[in-house]
Amino acid sequence: MVTESRIFGCGGSEVPIYLNNGEGTFIYATSVSYGQVADAPFPLVADVNGDGIPDVVIQGNGDLGILTGEGSLTFSTPLYIGFGTSPGRVIAVDAHGQSPHSGRPDLITPDATGVINIFFNTTK
Numbered sequence: 001m002v003t004e005s006r007i008f009g010c011g012g013s014e015v016p017i018y019l020n021n022g023e024g025t026f027i028y029a030t031s032v033s034y035g036q037v038a039d040a041p042f043p044l045v046a047d048v049n050g051d052g053i054p055d056v057v058i059q060g061n062g063d064l065g066i067l068t069g070e071g072s073l074t075f076s077t078p079l080y081i082g083f084g085t086s087p088g089r090v091i092a093v094d095a096h097g098q099s100p101h102s103g104r105p106d107l108i109t110p111d112a113t114g115v116i117n118i119f120f121n122t123t124k
Contacts, residue, residue, distance in 0.1 A: 013033060013034045013060075014031040014032070014033060014034065015031060015032045015033075015034055015043060015056065015058060016028060016030075016031045017029045017030050017031065017032065017073060029073055030073050032056065032067060032075050034058050034060060034065055034067075034078060042089075043056050043057055043058040043059070044056070044057040044058075044089075044090045044091070044092055044107075045057075046092040046105055047069075047103040047104075047105075048066060048068070048092065048104065048105060048107070048121060048123070049068055049103075049104065049123050050103035050104040050123055051068075051069075051103070052103065053068075053069035053070065053071055054069050055067060055068045055069045055075075056069070056075060057090055057092075057107060058078070059083075059089075059090055059109070062082060062083065063080040063081060063082055063083065064080070064081045064083050064090060064107065064109070064119070065078035065079070065080050066078060066079045066080075066081065067079075081119060083109050083111075083117045083119075088109060088110040088111060088112070089109075090107055090108070090109045091107070091108050091109075092105035092106070092107055092108075093105055093106055093108060094106065095108065095118060095120065096120050098121075104121045104123045105121060106118060106119060106120050106121045107119040107121070
């Protein structure tokens with residue numbers, strides 16, 4: 001269970017991380033390097049590998065970049081997955097029958113051409 005509130009917002013190839021100070025305001029903590037220019041204003045924060053640590057999914061340059069959380073505000077180097085043109089906002093859902101409490105959601109990105117890209121999460 002995550003006890004800290006986090007807000008993410010993209011700025012070029014850096015994703016700043018702000019922590020909730022418990023008094024209703026957020027304070028800059030660090031930035032995560034994306035390696036590409038992010039196209040979407042806000043990345044998705046979800047535990048995509050089921051380890052209980054929030055991960056970050058960023059859209060940019062026709063790819064989804066997945067940065068797995070390693071704890072203490074550190075993240076892995078992005079793993080890039082191609083997803084097509086003109087994507088909509090990426091969402092995390094349990095789309096193929098796994099438990100909604102598994103911590104391993106699938107990723108879905110609709111795009112402007114009417115295509116819906118679904119990335120089934122098969123993490124064990």
